Each structure stands twice: as structure tokens, then as C-alpha cells.
Amino acid sequence: GQNIDQPTEMTATEGAIVQINCTYQTSGFNGLFWYQQHAGEAPTFLSYNVLDGLEEKGRFSSFLSRSKGYSYLLLKELQMKDSASYLCAVRDRNAGNMLTFGGGTRLMVKP
Amino acid sequence: EAGVAQSPRYKIIEKRQSVAFWCNPISGHATLYWYQQILGQGPKLLIQFQNNGVVDDSQLPKDRFSAERLKGVDSTLKIQPAKLEDSAVYLCASSRWTGAGHTDTQYFGPGTRLTVL
Numbered sequence: 001g002q003n004i005d006q007p008t009e010m011t012a013t014e015g016a017i018v019q020i021n022c023t024y025q026t027s028g029f030n031g032l033f034w035y036q037q038h039a040g041e042a043p044t045f046l047s048y049n050v051l052d053g054l055e056e057k058g059r060f061s062s063f064l065s066r067s068k069g070y071s072y073l074l075l076k077e078l079q080m081k082d083s084a085s086y087l088c089a090v091r092d093r094n095a096g097n098m099l100t101f102g103g104g105t106r107l108m109v110k111p
Numbered sequence: 112e113a114g115v116a117q118s119p120r121y122k123i124i125e126k127r128q129s130v131a132f133w134c135n136p137i138s139g140h141a142t143l144y145w146y147q148q149i150l151g152q153g154p155k156l157l158i159q160f161q162n163n164g165v166v167d168d169s170q171l172p173k174d175r176f177s178a179e180r181l182k183g184v185d186s187t188l189k190i191q192p193a194k195l196e197d198s199a200v201y202l203c204a205s206s207r208w209t210g211a212g213h214t215d216t217q218y219f220g221p222g223t224r225l226t227v228l
Contacts, residue, residue: 004153033216042115042202042219043154087153096167099217101153 004102006088011108012078020073020086020105028094034062034073035087037104043087046073075107083109113137115220117203123226129191132223136184136205142166144217145178145188146202154202160186161208193227200224 003025012018024032031050035043047055049064049071061074073086085104091097116135124130136143141162146154157176159166163183171178175194180186190197200222207215 035219040224042221045216045218048216089153096159098156098159098167101155103151103153 004088004090004100006086006102006105008103009106009108011110012075014078014080014109014111016078017074017076018078018107020075020088020107022071022073022088022102024069024071024088024090024102026069026090026092026094026100028092029066029069029090030093030097031091032062032064032071033089033091033099034060034071035089035101037085037087039084046086078109080109080111083107115203115205115218117201117220117223119223120221121224121226123228124193125228126195127192129189130193130225131187131189132201132203132225134186134188134203134220136186136203137218139207140205140218141183141208142206143180143186144204144206145186146204146219148200148202148222150199157188190225193225195227198225198227 006022033048034046036046037043047062049062054063059076064071085106087104088102089099091099118133143160145157148154157171158168158178160180163180178188202222203220204217206217
């Protein structure tokens with residue numbers, strides 16, 4: 001099976017930088033996804049990492065270390081609209097390439 | 112490009128009643144997923160279709176849940192009879208099939224919020 005851990009809640013200030021960590025254990029790692037989910041809405045795709053390193057997309061970056069089973073999502077220049085849950089999901093080739101989601105990290109951005 | 116469509120958006124039923132949800136995936140997406148998301152948790156996969164065939168339904172409670180995708184496009188998920196613990200958001204997602212056992216990024220619909228009283 002898979003085990004995906006991420007903090008339950010985080011709080012940060014508008015304009016600041018926040019890093020949301022995700023650790024995972026899986027037998028057939030085949031990619032890690034980050035999704036953003038605003039309350040009452042569907043998850044929306046943010047980023048995808050399959051090789052080690054940093055992927056940058058505007059204010060959002062995602063990092064992966066396969067040897068450590070670790071990823072983080074970095075949000076820069078935080079805006080109030082970034083208040084949402086951030087879901088880490090891992091794809092496992094030994095489980096039919098299905099996605100398993102972590103419980104999500106609820107981020108609150110304060111003025 | 113139109114996104115994943117789901118209906119209804121909200122449903123309230125009493126326990127032991129039946130309910131059905133509908134999903135229309137993004138055009139051209141061969142793979143369709145149904146997830147259950149309980150409040151405060153991440154989505155949990157219930158069933159995955161590749162065209163009209165089931166790829167995985169290992170986490171689907173088959174005594175009460177059923178799903179079909181008869182023509183390889185739209186899908187329905189049914190619960191009969193519903194229990195209190197079925198209260199959740201039911202999310203449909205779709206992705207392209209890229210071959211060799213790989214699927215592309217999953218895109219989610221708005222979900223159906225089910226309340227069982």
C-alpha cells in the first residue's frame with residue numbers, strides 16, 4: 001500500500017512564502033501531483049514531478065526527491081485567494097498507475 | 112475546452128434510499144474515475160474505467176455501490192441503499208490514455224455533495 005503524509009493545517013501572511021511538505025512511501029513510484037482545492041470546489045491541477053528537482057510555474061514551485069520520498073510545494077508572494085487545501089497525490093505503477101491522495105493541507109492566508 | 116461535467120451538484124436523501132450521480136468527462140479522455148471525498152480528507156478512488164471497461168474497483172463497496180460507463184463516454188455511479196457514512200462529495204475525474212499503462216493528468220469535475228439523513 002501507500003502512505004502519504006502532509007501537515008493538516010498551516011497559516012501564513014499575505015505576501016510571504018510558504019512551503020507545504022509531503023512525504024510518501026510507495027513501491028512503484030511513477031509521479032507526484034499537487035492539486036489545489038478551494039472549499040466546496042473540485043481539486044485543480046497545480047504541478048507534476050516525476051524526476052528529482054524543482055519545477056517552477058509562476059508563483060508556485062514543486063520539488064521532488066525520490067530517494068527521500070519527499071516533495072514540497074512552495075508558494076511565493078502569497079495572496080488571500082491562495083487560502084485553500086493543497087493535496088499531494090502519488091501515482092504507483094504497481095497499483096495500476098492509480099493516484100493515492102494525502103489528506104490535504106489547509107492553508108490560511110492572513111492579511 | 113469544456114471541463115468535466117457532473118450532476119446533480121447537491122443531493123439530500125434519507126438512509127436506505129437510492130441515489131445516482133452522472134458524469135460527462137472531457138471530450139477525448141478515455142479514462143474516467145469516481146472518487147469519494149469525506150469532509151476534511153483527500154479523495155479516495157472508488158472505481159476507474161478505461162473506455163467502457165473497469166480497470167480497478169477494489170475500493171468500491173460492491174454490496175451497495177455500482178457504476179457503469181456503457182458507451183465509453185458518460186458514466187453513472189449509484190448507491191443503493193445509502194447509509195449515513197456515505198455522506199461525502201463524489202468527484203468524477205478524467206484523463207487521456209497515453210498508452211503502455213500510462214494516463215495523463217487527471218481533471219476533476221465540480222462534484223456532487225451527498226447528504227444522507
